[in-house]
Amino acid sequence: xxxxxxxxxxxxxxxxxxxxxxxxxxKIKCELKEHDGYVHVLMINSFSKWINxxxxxxxxxxxxxxxxxxxxxxxxxxxxxxxFNNLQNQGILANMEGFATLVMYK
Numbered sequence: 001x002x003x004x005x006x007x008x009x010x011x012x013x014x015x016x017x018x019x020x021x022x023x024x025x026x027k028i029k030c031e032l033k034e035h036d037g038y039v040h041v042l043m044i045n046s047f048s049k050w051i052n053x054x055x056x057x058x059x060x061x062x063x064x065x066x067x068x069x070x071x072x073x074x075x076x077x078x079x080x081x082x083x084f085n086n087l088q089n090q091g092i093l094a095n096m097e098g099f100a101t102l103v104m105y106k
Contacts, residue, residue, distance in 0.1 A: 017060055021067035028068065032077065037106065039080055044068065044101045061099055072105060080104040 024044070033040040046061055069079055087098035 017063040018067050021064040022071070024064070025068050025071045029071075029075070032072070032075075032105075035076060035106070039104055039106055042103045042105065044103065046099045046101065047097070065101055069103070072103070078106040080106055 028042065028044070031042065044065065046064060065082075069082075073079065081104040083102045083104075085100045087100065
């Protein structure tokens with residue numbers, strides 16, 4: 001199990017990831033189409049954690065994308081489909097994995 005210090009660090013990172021997602025959603029919100037019954041798309045670009053060399057969940061991406069999808073649904077949008085592509089050797093030092101996420105919504 002996690003030690004108390006590890007839980008605190010994990011919790012702090014998750015809070016930061018949630019805040020980041022809300023900041024991005026505030027920018028995304030003005031790009032979302034009006035509710036008109038048609039299917040629309042939204043492309044979101046993001047990065048993995050700095051050190052992503054171990055087997056396990058990608059918590060940064062999961063938390064941020066989930067938070068954005070939750071906000072969209074809270075605003076009355078229906079998520080129709082989600083597709084993603086990962087891109088290797090991204091970032092300034094080319095040592096990160098990038099994700100392009102296409103959200104189809106109504």
